Amino acid sequence: QNKNLLQLAINKPYESVGKDAAGLLFHLGGSQLIWNVINGKDTSLQNNLLGALASVGSKESVDMLQTIALSKKYGLSLRKQAAHKIGNSGNGEDRVLAILKNKKVPAELIPDVVASVSGAWLGSVRTEAASYLPDNGKSTTGKPAPAMPQLLALNANGAEGEKIFSANCNVCHQINNIGYDFGPKLSEIGSKLPKEGLLEAIVHPSAGIGFGYEGWVLKMKDGTALSGILASKTETDIDIKFPGGAHRQLKTSDVVSLTQMKQSMMSEGLYNNMSTQDLANLLEYLERLKKK
Incomplete structure (x- = not known):
């Protein structure tokens, strides 16, 4: 079935x-089939396959991505891809820091x-990686968060804030x-936090991590690493x-180590993607979410 697995990886990267x-293709000894595509001439197939490899996160898949990127036998376009x-996986993040x-x-x-690694949950990973840029990462430095008086001075629109939230x-x-079940539910957040508290939670998410929403890093026996929130844990599962909202069921016996993150799973700097008006609108929308 390896050829079918290869086609599935290409079609649904x-x-x-x-x-x-x-x-599964790696697990079943089908890595040569992957290399055949990489060493071929169809750039569309190559790019799709790289997309599937990116999130596998095993040592073999990260090794393959590193080899393609760093080998001069491949064209610059494929190497850049x-x-x-x-760094699109836990093991990949570690590898990125190591090779840099x-x-x-x-x-x-x-x-x-x-x-x-721009999507890494750990801000320390993003910061360390950015320090190797030619400009020492200065171009990626986040802008200061707007102060509360600056936000309150704007005419905030809750309806627009709902769009920002979505x-x-x-x-x-x-x-x-509506939305995905990962972090805390916010249906009544306006009854719990004023705008000042909401702003603090957005700008400094690691300052107050809710009980049960701590992030964990799991190192697996197969060499992969997973980061997420533990929905449940028993002696066996x-x-x-x-x-x-995706879940994954694991056997406790397959986990080598389980380490709690010091940082929140909510990335810092999310407000960098918003204008000051957008942030004001978002706070207006969230504050209106009251307990009925």
Whole structure:
């Protein structure tokens, strides 16, 4: 079935089924089939397959992405695609920091390798990677958060704030059962926090992590690493959930180590993607969510 797994990984590169197919392909000794595509001439197939490999997160998949990115036998376009995907998994993040520290990345690929960890939950990973940019990461420094008086001076629109929430927040939060079940539900958040408290929670999410929403890093026996929130844990089973509401059932015996994150699973700097008006609108919308 390896050829069918390969086709599934190519056809569904950014869906969980494509990632699982690619991971299973490695497990079943089908890595040569992947190399055949990478060494071929169809750039569309190559790019799709790299997309599936990016989230597998095993040592073999990260090794493959690193080899493609750093080998001069491949064209620069394919190398940049691989470099941009090395850090898309827990093991990949560790690898990115290692190859940057050991100066294995050529200058023209450093921005792509750094960009591959731009979605890392740990701010320390993003910051350390960015320090290797030619400008020492200055271009990625987040802008200061607007002060409360500045936000209150604006004419905030709650309806527009709801749109901002849908575009930026509902992948991790639910309001009235709309959105994804990952972080705390916010249907009545306006009864719990004033605008000042809401702003603080957005700008400094690690300052107050809700009980039961602590992030954990799991190192697995197969060499992969997972980051998420523990929905449940027993002596024999672990249920871990990820942004977007996805769950994964694990056997405790397959976990080598379980480490609690010091930082929140909510990334700092999310407000950098919003204008001051957008942030004011979002706070207005959230404050209106009162207990009925």
